[in-house]
Amino acid sequence: MRKRLSIGSWVGMVVLGLTTLGFSQKIQVSNPPSNNVMDGIYVGSYSATNVSTGGSMQIICDDFNDNTNYNASSYTTNTFSSLGNTMWGSYMMNTQHSSMSQVTQLYDEVVWLSEAMVNLTGTQQGNYSYAIWAIFAPNSVAQWLTWHNDSSACNAVFGNGSWGWGGCNAGKGGLVGLASSQNYSGFNTSNVLILTPTGCSWPGFCGQQEFIEIVAAEGGSSALYLLLAASACFAAIFFRSRRRAGFAQPV
Secondary structure (H helix, E strand, O other): OOOOOOOOHHHHHHHHHHHOOOOEEEEEEOOOOOOOEEOOEEOOOEEEEEOOOOEEEEEEEOOOOOOOOOOOEEEEEEOHHHHHHOHHHHHHHHHOOOOHHHHHHHHHHHHHHHHHHOOOOHHHHHHHHHHHHHHHOHHHHHHHHHHOOOHHHHHHHHOOOOEEOOEEOOOOOHHHHHHHOOOOOOOOOOOEEEEEEOOOOOOOOOOOOOEEEEOOOOOOHHHHHHHHOOOOOOOEEEOOOOOOOOOOOOO
8 A cells, every 4th residue: 555656766765874873863753743643642744843954744653651841852754664763673682682674664664653643633542552552552641541541542453352351451453463464565665764763772761752754755846855965864754652641642
């Protein structure tokens, strides 16, 4: 279901090639990040600014374990060819002895869900956001939905019947199961950038969250701008506003 690039596809590849080698850039999340709130958290794609270039961004986050504030922060750019340097890749391979194929599968699932989510609104959009976070932190998401007594979201994210006597259980069905059942052989991730908080390798202790950007280069002046601003992050990244007062919760 990935959108294939046409005239500007080669430009996107050039941009990705130039931004792969640990390039650092500053990103600042907008206040508020979105107009959609579900269970005390902003959901969906969020607005941000690439401080390094002044470019506008739409972002979504894959990290439920950290918080993000409205201050500009530094991020290191990775691609699917350097997943071992990402937040979750580094953590899984160094502490859980996961293989690169396992790490790749989970990032594939996050990208697949994110592409579907950006075209949704309201509760549907919120369910997809929680499913994205549940890819890497299923138990934390289930606990959060239990605290908010959200049986509907629990069943949507983890599958019918996931809400039980004790609340939400992190099941293998629902949107999480749908993402894991996809065939990612040949899945196009050549235009995906992963922005990892600089120096971060342990979720929950990073100070900021990890974002993913899908660079949608097109022909004409937009393609030229991407080429000239190869250090920039444009289009959609993944962002999440976390649970503590201030950034994560609406006021």
